[in-house]
Amino acid sequence: MVTKHFALLFSVRPLDPNTKLERYACHLYAQTLRHLPVILRRWFNGLNHRYSTIVSKITANSVSGLLCQEEFQALLERKDRQDNMQIKVHSALRQVMAVYSIDEAKVELHITLPSNFPLGAVTVEGGKQIGGRLQSRQVVMQLSIFLTHQVKCNGGN
Known part of the structure; x- marks a missing residue:
């Protein structure tokens, strides 16, 4: 349920006044994965196990398939x-x-x-x-x- 909600956050139209901040954050994360994967990989590798597990699951469920x-x-x-x-x-x-x-x-x-x-x-x-x-x-x-x-x-x- 949470990952479905999170996946919806990744679809965003730039400069839409009705878009909430969390949707822009998700869109920015997806774009950063697309264009600067090395930087995010370095950040990801520095996370503690708990956070890296969460980020890994969100990425796998919401962004990786498209990329x-x-x-x-x-x-x-x-x-x-x-x-x-x-x-x-x-x-x-x-x-x-x-x-x-x-x-x-x-x-x-x-x-x-x-x-x-x-x-x-x-x-x-x-x-x-x-x-x-x-x-x-x-x-x-x-x-x-x-x-x-x-x-x-x-x-x-």
Whole structure:
């Protein structure tokens, strides 16, 4: 019940005189998650457990679904995608599978967004490998670090 009420607070028309302050606060939170996720992630990671649990639940129930869909849509609509790369989006699982083909070899990556995206850590797993095991682990680790420190969500114009 509370999360449904809170979800309604996120829909706001700018400069509407009938809009209450809490709706503007929720809208500001959603926009900040969209445009400055790193800043909110740092704030979130500094919260005590009780508050971080509340913020995580509110984010997961009210904002993350929309942000994930925006990210997936932006990914699928990219015009500069390589011919030798295939991308599959599994929205229900919040997962992207990317397959990059080089000659006969393929590299697979599975990227899963957390339920409280963009507050939580993105999970990156390697699938089929092209190089040695160490090289594949390094690629996965570097991609995880990059996604964690991403400055802006791509879906939010």
